[in-house]
Amino acid sequence: MTKISPQIAESWKLQLVNEFQQAYFQQLKDFLLSEKKIHTIYPPGNQIFAAFNLTPFSDVKVVIIGQDPYHGAGQANGLCFSVADGIKKPPSLVNIFKEIHQDLGLNIPESGNLEHWAQQGVLLLNATLTVRAKNAGSHQKQGWEQFTDACIRKLSSERENIIFLLWGRFAQNKAALIESSKHHVLKAPHPSPFSAYSGFFGCGHFSKTNELLQQMNKPTIEWVK
Numbered sequence: 001m002t003k004i005s006p007q008i009a010e011s012w013k014l015q016l017v018n019e020f021q022q023a024y025f026q027q028l029k030d031f032l033l034s035e036k037k038i039h040t041i042y043p044p045g046n047q048i049f050a051a052f053n054l055t056p057f058s059d060v061k062v063v064i065i066g067q068d069p070y071h072g073a074g075q076a077n078g079l080c081f082s083v084a085d086g087i088k089k090p091p092s093l094v095n096i097f098k099e100i101h102q103d104l105g106l107n108i109p110e111s112g113n114l115e116h117w118a119q120q121g122v123l124l125l126n127a128t129l130t131v132r133a134k135n136a137g138s139h140q141k142q143g144w145e146q147f148t149d150a151c152i153r154k155l156s157s158e159r160e161n162i163i164f165l166l167w168g169r170f171a172q173n174k175a176a177l178i179e180s181s182k183h184h185v186l187k188a189p190h191p192s193p194f195s196a197y198s199g200f201f202g203c204g205h206f207s208k209t210n211e212l213l214q215q216m217n218k219p220t221i222e223w224v225k
Contacts, residue, residue: 008049011057015154028143040133043076050078054118061121062163065171068128071136079124082114095191103206106224116225152177
C-alpha cells in the first residue's frame with residue numbers, strides 16, 4: 001500500500017497517523033481520484049481539510065458537526081455551514097445567524113464565511129468532507145465518516161472540556177463517540193428551515209458556549225466580528 005500523507009495540519013496528522021495507513025483511507029483516496037477524472041468535486045482540493053488546518057488539535061474548544069459540504073458552485077470552503085465571502089448564505093446558515101442575533105443581540109453579518117470561528121478554536125467538522133457538484137450526499141459511505149468519527153473519538157479521549165454542539169438527529173447520533181463525563185454536549189434541532197422552529201431558535205447555544213468557556217477561564221468566541 002502506498003503511504004498516504006494528506007495536506008492536513010501537523011497537529012492532526014500526529015493524532016490520526018493510524019487512520020491514514022488503513023485500507024479504507026486508501027480506498028477513499030482511490031475513489032476521490034477516480035471521481036475527479038469525470039466530475040467536479042467540492043470543496044477544492046486545497047480546502048478539503050480546512051477545518052483541521054484552521055483549528056489545530058490542541059486549540060479545539062468547540063465542535064460543530066455537519067453532514068456534508070454544499071454542492072453548489074463556489075459554496076463549500078471546507079468548514080461545515082460556512083460559505084466563502086461573496087456567496088449567498090444558505091438557509092441553515094441564515095438561521096444560525098438569526099439565533100445568534102436573538103441569543104446575543106449581535107448584528108447579522110453580510111458574509112457567511114466562518115473562518116474566524118475556526119481560528120478561535122471552533123472545529124467546523126462535516127462528517128463527509130467532499131461532494132460531487134450538484135449531487136448532495138454523493139460521497140457518503142465512501143470512508144469519510146469512518147475518518148471523521150475517528151477525529152471525534154480522538155478529541156474525546158485525548159482532550160477534555162470541549163463543547164460539542166450537536167444540531168439535528170445526524171449530529172446527535174455522534175454523541176455515542178463522546179465521553180460526556182469529561183466534555184460538554186449541547187443538543188438542539190437542526191437550523192434547517194424544516195426544523196429551526198422546533199427548538200433551534202431559542203436554544204441559546206452561543207451564549208451557553210461562552211458561559212461555559214468563561215467558567216473554564218478560556219477566551220470566549222466572537223461569533224460576529
